[in-house]
Amino acid sequence: MQKRIQVNQLRVGMFVEDVELGGYGDATRSEPFLIRSNSDVRRIMASPVKSVVINVAKGIDLDRNPAPQGEDAASYKARLLMVFTPQEIGRARQSIREIDPYLRQVLSDARLQACFADGPASTAVERIMSASLENAGALIAVAKLKEKDEVTFLHSLAVSALMVTLGRSLGHSEDEIRLLGLGGLVHDLGKMTLSDDILTKTGKLTAKEMELVRQHPQLGYEMVSRAGTAPKEVLDICRYHHERYDGGGYPGGLSGRKIPYVARLAAICDVYEALTTIRPYKRAFTQTEAINMMMNSPGHFDAKLLSAFVSRMVISGTIH
Numbered sequence: 001m002q003k004r005i006q007v008n009q010l011r012v013g014m015f016v017e018d019v020e021l022g023g024y025g026d027a028t029r030s031e032p033f034l035i036r037s038n039s040d041v042r043r044i045m046a047s048p049v050k051s052v053v054i055n056v057a058k059g060i061d062l063d064r065n066p067a068p069q070g071e072d073a074a075s076y077k078a079r080l081l082m083v084f085t086p087q088e089i090g091r092a093r094q095s096i097r098e099i100d101p102y103l104r105q106v107l108s109d110a111r112l113q114a115c116f117a118d119g120p121a122s123t124a125v126e127r128i129m130s131a132s133l134e135n136a137g138a139l140i141a142v143a144k145l146k147e148k149d150e151v152t153f154l155h156s157l158a159v160s161a162l163m164v165t166l167g168r169s170l171g172h173s174e175d176e177i178r179l180l181g182l183g184g185l186v187h188d189l190g191k192m193t194l195s196d197d198i199l200t201k202t203g204k205l206t207a208k209e210m211e212l213v214r215q216h217p218q219l220g221y222e223m224v225s226r227a228g229t230a231p232k233e234v235l236d237i238c239r240y241h242h243e244r245y246d247g248g249g250y251p252g253g254l255s256g257r258k259i260p261y262v263a264r265l266a267a268i269c270d271v272y273e274a275l276t277t278i279r280p281y282k283r284a285f286t287q288t289e290a291i292n293m294m295m296n297s298p299g300h301f302d303a304k305l306l307s308a309f310v311s312r313m314v315i316s317g318t319i320h
Contacts, residue, residue: 004054115223116186
């Protein structure tokens with residue numbers, strides 16, 4: 001039996017019969033081959049191939065029992081115990097407790113004084129970098145369990161950990177990774193200027209409320225830049241993480257490589273974390289659902305960086 005799948009659904013053990021090149025409109029005959037390693041998957045994802053035809057009689061099939069449409073907190077907690085050991089989960093929770101006072105000071109100073117606490121932010125990032133060395137997957141997974149008053153706190157922590165882990169997978173130096181982690185930590189600092197009514201609203205935002213929300217990248221950039229200590233890369237993440245590759249984002253409507261590289265990375269980590277997170281008012285999308293949505297959002301992300309994220313973070317099993 002044959003079936004066509006998207007390249008982001010490829011797994012080791014699948015037998016590929018045909019490929020379709022994106023942008024060329026039709027399938028291209030190729031020699032059948034078996035996906036033998038993650039490097040085979042990465043090679044295909046880095047190519048112009050858009051979809052493939054697999055033969056499930058000669059290789060593995062897609063999951064015959066797909067995950068339900070989203071997860072609630074109870075089912076997510078149960079799955080955590082299937083993926084990680086109690087010790088890994090315990091270390092992740094301990095790391096979050098150690099990061100907690102530093103990150104909360106950053107958020108508190110932003111909310112109450114409209115200023116950037118660079119010292120506590122740097123300490124928080126150092127703790128995140130250390131915790132991510134051997135326990136990144138569990139740290140990111142545990143940070144998805146958010147209570148109503150912890151949404152911004154744990155979202156900032158999780159995006160920082162994703163940025164650190166992605167940066168390491170891409171071969172960046174520890175100094176560069178530190179900047180990515182700091183940018184991830186403070187990327188949404190401008191939201192601290194918004195009212196709790198907007199931040200915790202469960203229904204659709206009004207046009208006026210949405211306009212206020214769309215100001216947060218610029219407001220965060222101004223707040224962090226006033227401290228006079230933040231590197232350009234961190235400021236770029238604050239200001240441009242909502243830009244789209246096709247120019248349809250905000251606040252500057254930048255497109256393509258005019259969007260700073262670090263902000264293109266941050267856009268991917270930010271959206272992935274938001275889609276897969278547990279919120280008091282919504283179920284989380286499963287990893288497969290989130291990746292499919294992102295891969296099928298043409299023009300939103302840098303396609304090469306998104307492919308790298310999927311191959312090095314998802315297919316590799318670094319995050320679950």
